[in-house]
Structure formats: structure tokens, C-alpha cells
Amino acid sequence: MRAYRLNGATAPLARVEEADPRPGPGELLIDLKAATLNYRDTIVREARYGGEQRADLIPLSDGAGIVAAVGEGVPQERIGERVAIGFMPRWIEGPFTAAKQAEALGGGFVDGVLAERIVVPAGGVARLPDDWSFVEGAAYPCAGVTAWNCLFGGRGIRAGDTVLVEGTGGVSTFALQLARAAGARVIVTSSSDDKLAQARKLGAEIGINYRDTPDWGARAAQIAGGEGVDHVVEVGGSGTINQALQAVRPGGEVSLVGVLTGFGGDVNTGAILMKAINVRGVYVGSVSDLSAALRSGIRPVIDEVFPFERADEAFERLRSGQHRGKVAIQIAA
Numbered sequence: 001m002r003a004y005r006l007n008g009a010t011a012p013l014a015r016v017e018e019a020d021p022r023p024g025p026g027e028l029l030i031d032l033k034a035a036t037l038n039y040r041d042t043i044v045r046e047a048r049y050g051g052e053q054r055a056d057l058i059p060l061s062d063g064a065g066i067v068a069a070v071g072e073g074v075p076q077e078r079i080g081e082r083v084a085i086g087f088m089p090r091w092i093e094g095p096f097t098a099a100k101q102a103e104a105l106g107g108g109f110v111d112g113v114l115a116e117r118i119v120v121p122a123g124g125v126a127r128l129p130d131d132w133s134f135v136e137g138a139a140y141p142c143a144g145v146t147a148w149n150c151l152f153g154g155r156g157i158r159a160g161d162t163v164l165v166e167g168t169g170g171v172s173t174f175a176l177q178l179a180r181a182a183g184a185r186v187i188v189t190s191s192s193d194d195k196l197a198q199a200r201k202l203g204a205e206i207g208i209n210y211r212d213t214p215d216w217g218a219r220a221a222q223i224a225g226g227e228g229v230d231h232v233v234e235v236g237g238s239g240t241i242n243q244a245l246q247a248v249r250p251g252g253e254v255s256l257v258g259v260l261t262g263f264g265g266d267v268n269t270g271a272i273l274m275k276a277i278n279v280r281g282v283y284v285g286s287v288s289d290l291s292a293a294l295r296s297g298i299r300p301v302i303d304e305v306f307p308f309e310r311a312d313e314a315f316e317r318l319r320s321g322q323h324r325g326k327v328a329i330q331i332a333a
């Protein structure tokens with residue numbers, strides 16, 4: 001099969017020809033058709049994701065394709081299923097554990113999906129709706145599931161809630177769409193007025209340019225009325241969390257998912273306790289969460305689809321910060 005492997009932070013990805021993997025007992029062989037990129041893939045490539053990792057990993061976590069063969073004990077009828085692969089294919093359901101996290105694709109010591117084939121556990125995939133493209137399916141495993149888990153995995157947003165979504169990347173665009181579908185009001189921040197206009201077309205009520213309005217947290221609270229927003233999808237990390245804590249109402253929830261401005265940093269712990277804010281760390285979600293997120297029926301916003309031969313350009317597109325929604329790679333027709 002054709003695949004790409006990491007080749008240092010700045011050199012082009014290494015294109016390789018390798019033997020096809022073979023499914024063992026309880027496993028599926030997937031013919032991969034599409035993959036999408038996440039911010040994580042850029043920092044894995046630069047070896048900045050934290051923890052040890054293999055230098056020549058097959059990158060990318062998010063893929064979709066067709067079941068091409070099954071291992072012992074898996075019904076033959078599964079051949080031909082159109083599926084999206086779980087970000088952590090061994091986290092089928094139940095509580096999160098370090099062992100499940102260690103199985104996340106395209107990071108650490110686990111090869112990812114920028115290849116023509118992959119073997120995964122039989123329970124590690126979710127069926128795609130029949131009329132969805134593989135690119136749409138491949139948009140979900142990390143970004144879609146994370147957004148879904150932020151909004152529905154904790155207290156759960158309700159119709160009429162106000163949700164603040166930071167930025168217009170993969171996770172944030174899904175969060176905007178899912179929150180609107182649940183009947184919430186959505187406030188979006190962005191560095192770009194054009195992107196804010198696009199976000200309004202997707203149903204955001206108000207956009208705040210975080211470059212022009214550095215105290216966007218207070219502004220969001222004011223727009224929400226009452227005592228602030230009910231929920232924040234926090235993708236920025238240390239550079240944004242204190243604004244998020246300012247935006248949220250007492251007793252509200254901040255889903256902490258992002259590291260765009262780095263790991264660690266100063267956090268206003270006083271605000272968390274005085275406002276009794278629920279700060280909830282989210283690490284993607286299970287295969288069961290992937291199925292639930294797909295059942296939302298929300299068609300993902302796809303920024304651009306690159307052919308397999310131009311995989312490096314897909315990384316460049318994500319790094320440029322010009323994208324809106326998901327950057328994708330078509331692996332096969």
C-alpha cells in the first residue's frame with residue numbers, strides 16, 4: 001500500500017510503499033478513502049504534542065473507508081460496510097482510561113490513517129449514513145466527537161442556552177452547528193470578520209473579533225444577558241481561558257479542549273470557585289460517542305479537499321490558519 005510517514009518537522013512527509021496490514025482475530029481491514037486534519041496533527045508533526053512518539057509515524061487520526069476484509073471471529077457480512085474510524089478505536093464505550101488514550105491513532109507509537117489501508121478492532125468503527133461522502137465521515141472522529149462531547153457529555157446544553165464558541169476551526173465549527181441544532185444561541189469569536197460572516201450564515205447570532213476586542217469574554221457575557229453565557233467551548237488554552245471564565249455565568253460550564261496558545265499557564269482559579277464554574281476537560285470521546293455524533297445528521301463544513309499526492313499542502317493549509325471547518329485528503333475514489 002501507499003502511505004506517508006513523518007519525516008521531521010519541516011521536511012516533506014516521506015512517501016512509502018509497504019505491505020498491506022492483515023486483520024487478526026477480532027479485527028477489520030479498512031480500505032481508507034478519506035482523511036481529515038486536526039490541529040493535533042500539526043503539533044505531532046513538530047513533536048510538540050507532549051510525551052514520547054515514534055519519529056516515523058504514519059500521521060493523522062481521522063479516517064473513513066470501507067471494510068475490505070475481516071479477521072477470525074468477525075462476521076463476513078461486515079465486508080463492504082462504509083465506516084468512520086474511532087479516534088481511539090479501543091475506546092468503544094464506558095469510562096476513559098490512560099490505556100485507551102494510548103491507542104489514539106496518529107500519535108505516540110500508533111500509526112494513523114494517511115495510508116491506503118489500516119487494521120482496527122471490529123468495534124472501533126461507526127457506520128456512515130448511506131448518502132454521506134467519505135470526506136464527511138472522516139471529518140467526525142476527532143473534531144466532531146470532541147464538539148459533541150463538549151456540548152452533550154457533561155451537564156448537556158438545552159434549548160435556549162447561550163453557547164460561546166472560540167474560533168472557526170474544525171472543533172469550533174462543529175460546536176456551532178451542533179449547538180444551533182440543539183436550539184442554543186451561539187456567540188462566535190474569530191480573528192477574521194469574513195469568517196465571522198460565514199459563522200453567522202451557519203446560525204451564529206453574534207460574532208466578536210477577538211483581535212479588535214481583547215476583552216471578548218466580558219463582551220460575550222454582556223451579549224448573553226443575565227449573568228453570562230451558559231457554556232464555553234474553550235479551544236485556546238492558557239491564552240484564552242481567563243476570558244472564557246469571565247464570559248461564563250455562575251454555575252455555567254467551560255469545556256476545556258484546546259491548547260492553541262499552549263499547555264499550562266496562569267488560570268484565574270478564584271473565578272472558578274467564586275462563580276462555581278464547572279471546568280470540564282474533554283479528550284475527544286469513545287466510538288459510541290462517534291456513533292451518537294454521526295446520528296446528529298450535521299453535515300460537516302469542509303474547507304478544502306487535497307488529493308493524496310498533495311498531502312503536504314493539506315498540512316500547509318491548516319497551518320496557514322486561513323481554513324474554516326475541516327481540511328481533508330482524498331485517499332482513494
Ligand SMILES: NC(=O)c1ccc[n+]([C@@H]2O[C@H](COP(=O)([O-])OP(=O)(O)OC[C@H]3O[C@@H](n4cnc5c(N)ncnc54)[C@H](OP(=O)(O)O)[C@@H]3O)[C@@H](O)[C@H]2O)c1
Binds near residue numbers: 039040192210284
Ligand atoms: N481535547 C480534545 O479532545 C481535542 C480534540 C480536538 C481538538 N483539540 C484542540 O482544540 C483546538 C482546536 O483544534 P482544531 O483541530 O479545531 O483546530 P483548527 O481547525 O486548526 O482551528 C483552530 C482555530 O482556532 C482559532 N484560534 C486560534 N488562536 C486562537 C485564539 N488565540 N483565540 C481564539 N481562537 C483562536 C482560529 O480561528 P479563527 O481563524 O477564526 O481566528 C483557528 O482557525 C486545538 O488546540 C486542538 O489541539 C482538542
